[in-house]
Amino acid sequence: MQFKELGLDNRLLKNLNHYAFSKATDIQQQAIPVAIAGKDLLASSKTGSGKTLAFVLPMLHKSLKSKAFSAKDPRGLILAPTRELAKQVYGELRTMLGGLSYDAALIVGGENFNDQVKALRRYPRFIVATPGRLADHLEHRSLYLDGLETLILDEADRMLDLGFEAELRKIHKLAHHRRRQTLMFSATLDHAEVNGIASDMLDSPKRIAIGVSNQEHKDITQKFYLCDHLDHKEALLERVLQEAEYRQVIIFTATRDDTDRLTDKLNKQGLKAVALSGNLNQGQRNTIMSQFERGVYKILVTTDVASRGLDIANVTHVINFDMPKHTEEYVHRVGRTGRAGNKGDAVSLVGPKDWASFKRVETYLQQDLSFSVFDDLKGKFKGIKPKKPHFKKKSSASQQNKKAKAPQKSRKPVKRDKSFHQNVSVGDAVFIPKKKVAPKQDDE
Ligand code: ADP
Ligand code: MG
Numbered sequence: 007m008q009f010k011e012l013g014l015d016n017r018l019l020k021n022l023n024h025y026a027f028s029k030a031t032d033i034q035q036q037a038i039p040v041a042i043a044g045k046d047l048l049a050s051s052k053t054g055s056g057k058t059l060a061f062v063l064p065m066l067h068k069s070l071k072s073k074a075f076s077a078k079d080p081r082g083l084i085l086a087p088t089r090e091l092a093k094q095v096y097g098e099l100r101t102m103l104g105g106l107s108y109d110a111a112l113i114v115g116g117e118n119f120n121d122q123v124k125a126l127r128r129y130p131r132f133i134v135a136t137p138g139r140l141a142d143h144l145e146h147r148s149l150y151l152d153g154l155e156t157l158i159l160d161e162a163d164r165m166l167d168l169g170f171e172a173e174l175r176k177i178h179k180l181a182h183h184r185r186r187q188t189l190m191f192s193a194t195l196d197h198a199e200v201n202g203i204a205s206d207m208l209d210s211p212k213r214i215a216i217g218v219s220n221q222e223h224k225d226i227t228q229k230f231y232l233c234d235h236l237d238h239k240e241a242l243l244e245r246v247l248q249e250a251e252y253r254q255v256i257i258f259t260a261t262r263d264d265t266d267r268l269t270d271k272l273n274k275q276g277l278k279a280v281a282l283s284g285n286l287n288q289g290q291r292n293t294i295m296s297q298f299e300r301g302v303y304k305i306l307v308t309t310d311v312a313s314r315g316l317d318i319a320n321v322t323h324v325i326n327f328d329m330p331k332h333t334e335e336y337v338h339r340v341g342r343t344g345r346a347g348n349k350g351d352a353v354s355l356v357g358p359k360d361w362a363s364f365k366r367v368e369t370y371l372q373q374d375l376s377f378s379v380f381d382d383l384k385g386k387f388k389g390i391k392p393k394k395p396h397f398k399k400k401s402s403a404s405q406q407n408k409k410a411k412a413p414q415k416s417r418k419p420v421k422r423d424k425s426f427h428q429n430v431s432v433g434d435a436v437f438i439p440k441k442k443v444a445p446k447q448d449d450e
Contacts (some may be wrong), residue, residue, distance in 0.1 A: 012038045015070045016167035018063055021104050027346075031056040032216045037063050037189075045210040046188045047314050050195040051216035052223055053341020054317070054348075057096045057160070057191045065156040066102055069131065069186075071180060075185065076153025082132045083157050085177070087164040089114040089136055089288065090295055091315035096134040108132060115139040116288025136171040137165055140301045144180055159207075161314045162190045166199045178207045193341060194219040194334040218370050219337055225344035226352050229378045230364070233357045234385035240271065243327060245380055247277065247305075253320040254298070256342050257307045268327060269307045279305035282312055313338045317345055326354035329363035336367045361362060361390045402441035 009022050009030050018107075018444045022028070030038070033051035039279075041047055051057060065082040074428055076079055086092040096112040096245075103110060110128035113122050115138055122139070126148045132139070133149075157177070159165065165174060174368070178188075188208050196219055202246030204211065231246075233239045247255070259265050262283035272279035281302040282294045298306045299318055306312065307327075313335045321343045330336050343350025356364045 009034075010446060012063075013042060014038070015067050015095050017070060017106060018066055018102060021102050023099055024104070024442065033214070034058055034060045034063075035374060036216065037061070037191075038173050040212050040214065041065075041187070041189055042067055044187055046211035047214065047401050048190050048200075048211045049214040049434065050192055050207060051214075052219075052221070053193045053338060054225075054345030055216065056346065057193075057414060058095055058317075059102075059173065061158045061160070061189050061191055062095075062099050062102055064104075064189075065132070065158060066108075068156060069108070070106070072155075072438045074131070075155060076150075076151065078129045079153030080129075080131060080133045081153070081155045083132045083151070083154055083177070083181070084132075084160060085137050085140065085158065085165065085174070086134065086160045087136070087168055087170070087314055088311055089116060089291065090312060091161065092134050092136050093292075093295075094315065094317060098393055099132060101405050103132070110134070113139055113143060114288075116291070119146075137170040137177065138325075141173040141176050142359075144176065151177065152183065154181040154186055157186060157188045157207075158336065159180055159188070161192050162203070163192050163194055163197065164314050164338075166203060169237075170227045171203060174203060174207070194337055198320050212399045216379065219334065222357070222373065223337075223341065223344055223372070225348065226340050226350045228375070229351070229353045230375055230388050231353070231355050232377050232385055232389070233355050235357065238383070238385050239355050239357055240268075241383055242355055242380070243268075244275065245383060246325060247272075250323050250351065252304070252323040252351075252355075254301065254303075254318065255305045255323040255325060256312065256318075256321055256327045256339075257305060258313065258330065258339050259307060259309060260331070262309055264310060264328070265307045269305075272305060272307070275392070277305055278303045279307055282306055282308040286307065305315075307393070310335050310339070316342055318342070318372075319345075319348075321345075322350055324350065324352045326352070329354060329356060329360035331363065333363070333366045334372045336370070358387055358390065380438045 007030050008028055010019055012035070022166045022212060033049060033055050037047060037049045037060040041061070049060065061084070070079050084093055084095055092114045093112060099110055109128060109130040110132040111125045113133055113135040115136055122143065123146070144151070159174070190204060190208065223401065231242050233242050257268065259268055262285050265281040269279045269281040272411060280294050280298060282291060297303055301320065310330060313330070324340050324343050326339060330339060340352035343352065
């Protein structure tokens with residue numbers, strides 16, 4: 007189906023000519039008419055399937071076709087979990103605003119607050135923001151949301167994971183009026199936390215799910231390698247990078263410190279790598295992202311701060327140097343490649359510390375994931391078998407003497423150590439405790 011069949015305003019169709027494509031993706035075909043009709047929406051489709059235009063276009067269409075509720079308040083507000091994603095969405099919004107007399111503002115953490123106050127005093131009609139900074143501006147009364155017509159939550163589940171529920175509820179409360187329309191989008195919207203906030207923030211939403219979040223992404227080839235320890239991981243990484251015919255790679259590590267350490271190592275090997283993590287200031291983060299996008303660096307080493315939404319055309323490979331803490335981040339990390347119909351490769355390195363996470367991903371994806379090997383880089387680690395609780399054998403007469411000296415042991419099953427759930431998969435019905443990350447850890 008062509009965009010022009012979706013009933014969009016001609017000015018938007020003209021701006022769509024900026025892109026090389028003219029056919030709408032499945033999510034665009036389904037979501038745009040429902041959103042234009044004014045319904046609230048809870049929509050999911052795989053990574054790289056064009057969700058941004060699926061919410062930007064109806065938001066703008068509605069504004070073009072109707073009179074604003076207020077002369078000053080923003081008409082549309084798009085929230086995203088990270089500054090980088092907000093910036094990217096803002097870019098796409100600006101493209102669609104070409105030739106229209108609407109102003110827009112990007113309001114994210116890490117940028118000068120007063121400059122943003124000044125930008126908000128110009129009463130932009132559309133705002134793209136991270137929830138923490140927007141909530142600060144609401145507190146400061148730099149803007150009001152009484153006239154807000156469309157509220158969009160991109161990657162809503164991640165905003166909850168990052169601890170932004172209070173900010174989202176505050177924004178919802180300050181923009182709570184009958185005519186507000188709310189749209190929620192993500193590739194992974196199927197966990198319980200989302201339902202809670204969705205039922206409070208959305209009004210009888212239409213649910214659109216193109217596929218399910220754990221469905222195999224046909225354009226992404228996944229490989230897994232077992233490794234023994236850090237040195238072995240690094241050797242495997244080196245080999246993977248040597249053999250891969252990559253244009254650009256994103257490597258995900260568990261912590262911010264690991265990003266720096268690994269980046270140094272890669273640069274010593276003569277590879278052009280750069281680290282992006284949440285502890286850099288925003289100027290540095292912006293510079294790194296724009297340099298990576300322009301191909302100045304071949305490899306971006308990062309944490310989950312870059313797992314969501316980022317759309318960089320040349321990323322042919324994603325490597326999980328460490329497996330992610332949150333299972334669904336696996337889907338988002340590997341989704342940085344294989345976008346808009348292109349092919350991509352995802353490689354994950356699985357050591358003893360990653361095993362529990364690997365098993366959760368396997369359960370989530372409902373696939374039996376197999377391991378690849380490099381014959382000359384084989385390790386000893388073969389995974390961790392679930393521990394069976396064992397009972398003490400009945401003591402025999404010959405053991406009685408020893409027993410008298412040894413402290414009495416209980417007949418109870420051996421106590422599991424505290425790391426049991428981190429180390430052992432307990433079958434298909436594995437329980438994934440959702441660890442709440444402290445708010446504003448990566449973004450604000
Ligand atoms: P998602 O949010 O679903 O991960 P994005 O909105 O970031 O996906 O879009 C991914 C890529 O697909 C972007 O480069 C975007 O320009 C491109 N894209 C968007 N709509 C279409 C379309 N109808 N046909 C082809 N490519 C598209
Ligand atoms: Mg997106």
